[in-house]
Amino acid sequence: MEDIFKEIEPQVYKSQISVPYQWWAGETASKFFITLRDEKKILGTECPQCAKVFCPPKKTCPFCYVDTKNWKEVGPKGKVITYTVVYRQLAALKKNVPVAYGLIQLEGSANAMLHYIEGIEPEKISKGMEVEAVFADEKSASIHAISYFRPVK
Amino acid sequence: MEAAIIGVGMTTIEKSKVGETYADLAWEAVNKALNDAGLGIDDIDNVITTSSDFWDGRTISCMAVGDASGVRYKNCSAVEGDGTFGAAYALARSLSGDYKTTLVTAHSKGSESISSIITNAAFDPIYERGLGLDMISACAMQARAYMHATGTTPEQLALVSCKNHKNAKDNPYAQLPMDITVKDVLSSEMIADPLHKLDCSPVSDGCCAIIIANADFVKKIKAKPVWIKGVAFCSDAYFMGDRDLSKAKALEEAAKKAYSMAGITNPQNEINVAEIYDAFTYQELMWIEGLGLAEYGKAGLMLEKGIFNRDGKLPVNPSGGLLSGHPVIAAGLYRIAEVVLQLRGEAGGRQVNAKRGVAHGVNGLCGQSHCVWVLDKEK
Amino acid sequence: MAKRRVAIVGTGQTHHRSHRPDVNGQELIHEAVTRALEDADLSIKNIDAIIIGNMDHFEGINYVDCWSIDGSGGYHKPVIKLTTGGTTGSTLAIGGYHFVASGMFDKVLIIGWEKNSESDTTGAITTAFDPVWDRLVFAGAISGLAVEAQSYMAKYGATDRDGARVSVRDRKHACNNPHAQLRKEVTLEEVLASPMLADPIHLLDVCPRTDGACAVIMASEDYAEKITSTPDWIWATANRHKYTYLGDVNWGELDSMAEASKDLFKKCGITEPRKQIDVIEMYQPYSFAGIIWIEDMGIVPRGKGAEYIWSGATDMGGELPINPSGGVIACNPIGATGLIRCAEAALQVMGKAEARQVPDVNFAVSTGFGGCMWTDMLLHGKKKPNL
Numbered sequence: 023m024e025d026i027f028k029e030i031e032p033q034v035y036k037s038q039i040s041v042p043y044q045w046w047a048g049e050t051a052s053k054f055f056i057t058l059r060d061e062k063k064i065l066g067t068e069c070p071q072c073a074k075v076f077c078p079p080k081k082t083c084p085f086c087y088v089d090t091k092n093w094k095e096v097g098p099k100g101k102v103i104t105y106t107v108v109y110r111q112l113a114a115l116k117k118n119v120p121v122a123y124g125l126i127q128l129e130g131s132a133n134a135m136l137h138y139i140e141g142i143e144p145e146k147i148s149k150g151m152e153v154e155a156v157f158a159d160e161k162s163a164s165i166h167a168i169s170y171f172r173p174v175k
Numbered sequence: 176m177e178a179a180i181i182g183v184g185m186t187t188i189e190k191s192k193v194g195e196t197y198a199d200l201a202w203e204a205v206n207k208a209l210n211d212a213g214l215g216i217d218d219i220d221n222v223i224t225t226s227s228d229f230w231d232g233r234t235i236s237c238m239a240v241g242d243a244s245g246v247r248y249k250n251c252s253a254v255e256g257d258g259t260f261g262a263a264y265a266l267a268r269s270l271s272g273d274y275k276t277t278l279v280t281a282h283s284k285g286s287e288s289i290s291s292i293i294t295n296a297a298f299d300p301i302y303e304r305g306l307g308l309d310m311i312s313a314c315a316m317q318a319r320a321y322m323h324a325t326g327t328t329p330e331q332l333a334l335v336s337c338k339n340h341k342n343a344k345d346n347p348y349a350q351l352p353m354d355i356t357v358k359d360v361l362s363s364e365m366i367a368d369p370l371h372k373l374d375c376s377p378v379s380d381g382c383c384a385i386i387i388a389n390a391d392f393v394k395k396i397k398a399k400p401v402w403i404k405g406v407a408f409c410s411d412a413y414f415m416g417d418r419d420l421s422k423a424k425a426l427e428e429a430a431k432k433a434y435s436m437a438g439i440t441n442p443q444n445e446i447n448v449a450e451i452y453d454a455f456t457y458q459e460l461m462w463i464e465g466l467g468l469a470e471y472g473k474a475g476l477m478l479e480k481g482i483f484n485r486d487g488k489l490p491v492n493p494s495g496g497l498l499s500g501h502p503v504i505a506a507g508l509y510r511i512a513e514v515v516l517q518l519r520g521e522a523g524g525r526q527v528n529a530k531r532g533v534a535h536g537v538n539g540l541c542g543q544s545h546c547v548w549v550l551d552k553e554k
Numbered sequence: 555m556a557k558r559r560v561a562i563v564g565t566g567q568t569h570h571r572s573h574r575p576d577v578n579g580q581e582l583i584h585e586a587v588t589r590a591l592e593d594a595d596l597s598i599k600n601i602d603a604i605i606i607g608n609m610d611h612f613e614g615i616n617y618v619d620c621w622s623i624d625g626s627g628g629y630h631k632p633v634i635k636l637t638t639g640g641t642t643g644s645t646l647a648i649g650g651y652h653f654v655a656s657g658m659f660d661k662v663l664i665i666g667w668e669k670n671s672e673s674d675t676t677g678a679i680t681t682a683f684d685p686v687w688d689r690l691v692f693a694g695a696i697s698g699l700a701v702e703a704q705s706y707m708a709k710y711g712a713t714d715r716d717g718a719r720v721s722v723r724d725r726k727h728a729c730n731n732p733h734a735q736l737r738k739e740v741t742l743e744e745v746l747a748s749p750m751l752a753d754p755i756h757l758l759d760v761c762p763r764t765d766g767a768c769a770v771i772m773a774s775e776d777y778a779e780k781i782t783s784t785p786d787w788i789w790a791t792a793n794r795h796k797y798t799y800l801g802d803v804n805w806g807e808l809d810s811m812a813e814a815s816k817d818l819f820k821k822c823g824i825t826e827p828r829k830q831i832d833v834i835e836m837y838q839p840y841s842f843a844g845i846i847w848i849e850d851m852g853i854v855p856r857g858k859g860a861e862y863i864w865s866g867a868t869d870m871g872g873e874l875p876i877n878p879s880g881g882v883i884a885c886n887p888i889g890a891t892g893l894i895r896c897a898e899a900a901l902q903v904m905g906k907a908e909a910r911q912v913p914d915v916n917f918a919v920s921t922g923f924g925g926c927m928w929t930d931m932l933l934h935g936k937k938k939p940n941l
Contacts, residue, residue: 106315134416235639539620
């Protein structure tokens with residue numbers, strides 16, 4: 023069959039989806055972030071059934087599917103569950119490479135939170151390493167109220 | 176189960192299909208599947224398209240392929256996620272008694288967007304997204320957790336890449352057929368430690384279509400059916416910190432259920448071919464174990480022994496897998512189509528000797544949600 | 555027809571509001587799910603699979619099926635996401651029906667949700683249309699609907715007063731529904747005096763933006779009858795997503811509704827819908843649709859929609875009440891909206907609709923609208939369908 027599209031140069035139309043978002047954190051995350059900002063304390067929530075303490079905190083326990091009840095202070099020390107060091111400047115990154123990320127399980131918490139690991143040469147980061155939260159100087163009720171986690175001296 | 180796959184159609188998987196729209200891709204795959212089944216579009220009584228609004232840069236992304244998939248005068252629906260999930264809903268419709276023949280499509284053009292930003296949007300906007308993670312950095316953390324827990328080595332990961340890129344040389348649909356060595360993989364760019372560039376699947380464009388029919392319809396046609404014996408899917412917890420990343424618990428559960436539906440008690444002996452969602456090298460090994468095709472932590476050793484090679488006892492990704500071409504969303508449906516070709520003995524240069532096979536797809540970060548298909552030559 | 559019977563055995567809705575800053579998306583979903591579980595007296599352990607949906611760009615979250623686990627209860631369960639734009643909620647209901655009818659699952663939890671307050675709704679909807687053709691010149695929700703209304707008015711001589719009458723009806727009905735977002739009666743004059751958005755559509759002719767979630771539990775016959783003494787049996791489903799380009803649409807008639815209705819009624823042996831159906835929960839995002847689409851559904855002949863509305867037949871107490879819940883004009887969390895229609899129809903059949911109950915409902919119809927003038931439909935019945 024004759025290819026009627028043979029000589030055609032494909033045109034590419036460029037655009038982007040730019041929808042502004044405002045995510046309501048909800049009362050649980052709001053309490054966590056406000057306490058982090060104002061008191062430099064890290065809070066978790068406790069499940070009344072399985073007694074797990076979650077940090078980041080949850081309004082409901084995903085395992086038991088009930089509302090969590092108590093606030094518990096956790097951290098600011100914890101250990102590195104796993105980590106990576108990113109060397110390519112991937113588009114989503116907010117910092118210049120190398121960027122080290124870790125899953126940090128805080129003392130007193132059953133789960134782990136994602137955050138940066140800094141204050142150490144990236145090659146020296148290890149699984150199980152003890153780290154502590156470094157709080158940001160600038161006041162912000164967000165995950166950035168913690169600047170990063172650094173090794174415990 | 177009383178249903179079979181009676182036709183498959185794939186476009187080639189390429190880095191950039193700049194000359195073709197989503198509709199063009201769907202049109203090609205759908206017509207190939209119809210020809211394969213020896214059917215016309217009027218023989219199809221309902222359609223499921225699979226797409227992602229994020230990957231396509233379009234709200235209601237299914238709209239783009241409706242015409243090309245022949246939905247105009249039919250009942251239809253749309254699944255968002257991997258094509259194996261789209262096919263699972265299609266199977267439900269074929270088994271419900273309301274329909275006889277369900278056409279399933281899945282498409283994606285990674286070339287049209289930036290995968291790092293798209294997958295960053297899978298992170299929780301309140302607790303995580305602002306940190307700048309994406310699929311590669313998240314999976315690098317999982318790779319490390321898995322390697323640490325099992326003692327799997329970077330060389331073993333690299334061997335997955337060598338095997339799959341080599342397999343792709345006999346797959347006319349594959350994007351990256353290559354002869355590479357373990358050394359090539361280990362000396363390729365370190366993107367996110369421990370994942371090198373050649374540990375990662377590429378960004379790809381492609382569309383796949385399959386036709387699922389109930390048993391009554393299969394009796395009436397000439398096409399060679401491949402029977403669906405078991406299908407199951409299962410999700411793990413969402414937050415990476417809520418899971419043991421070194422284990423694929425949700426996959427174990429899905430596999431267990433799919434095998435039990437298929438009457439399989441010893442998958443290592445009873446499965447002859449597997450097409451697995453190897454978005455990264457470590458994932459092929461982890462998912463092999465999650466699927467019960469190797470003991471936990473032993474897939475790397477079995478790989479070294481050649482068991483998963485095309486001429487091994489249990490060939491894994493004889494097509495070259497996702498490492499040789501990864502159109503997100505469509506990738507799992509390609510796995511199903513590949514197993515269908517294998518079981519029909521129509522896989523050309525990549526053919527293995529198989530009576531029963533498993534195909535596998537994934538949704539979400541670090542293999543949160545898995546879908547497992549057990550397919551058989553015989554009813 | 556289906557291999558086995560499927561029924562709705564429980565429903566749950568949030569109290570829908572324009573903004574829900576007290577909860578994030580996962581927490582909002584959790585609210586609807588716990589209410590549905592309570593309604594059916596089940597625990598999350600009894601649920602075999604979860605079907606969830608929304609529209610991605612309203613909240614900007616990729617892989618919502620995965621992200622929502624804390625709220626949906628999907629930990630170590632099969633979870634699948636269906637999405638088709640405005641029809642998402644009804645698409646989910648149709649999905650739940652097929653997953654149960656197929657025998658793959660016995661008890662399925664269906665969740666539709668949206669937090670429309672978290673983004674620019676029109677900005678996101680605009681991206682639904684073809685990026686090369688439609689998006690640049692003609693998109694967004696209201697413009698398309700205005701074209702439909704104008705086309706119909708030109709053909710049949712309807713007026714914006716006719717449209718306003720539908721809005722008056724739905725807003726009055728909403729006062730009986732504690733879950734509705736807007737619960738305030740309006741007069742014809744108020745509708746007509748409200749700002750003109752896109753001629754002939756006034757502000758009070760259209761739906762609001764809403765934060766809300768809805769959950770519905772479907773079960774197979776053997777479980778359904780143990781769970782409740784008044785299951786809502788799904789007799790059949792049908793849909794048409796006919797068009798891809800706005801320019802293809804047959805403006806002034808909703809072809810997708812006409813074809814889906816024919817399909818649905820044929821499957822169930824409904825020959826005189828106006829007489830046989832007792833109540834309709836219609837996904838009617840603006841007032842004029844209340845006139846046009848009942849013609850497509852075959853309730854009244856072409857051009858007779860307005861007359862039927864003015865007769866009061868579709869009001870509470872009339873021959874065929876439409877939208878006892880207040881419908882979409884009173885409340886529109888988009889990904890949930892179609893499922894809310896389904897849940898409200900189920901409440902009518904189950905006799906649990908309280909102040910908005912229509913007496914003696916044997917058959918109810920729920921619909922979904924969205925995409926490029928697309929329609930989804932379900933027929934709900936008090937009696938068991940034939941197999």
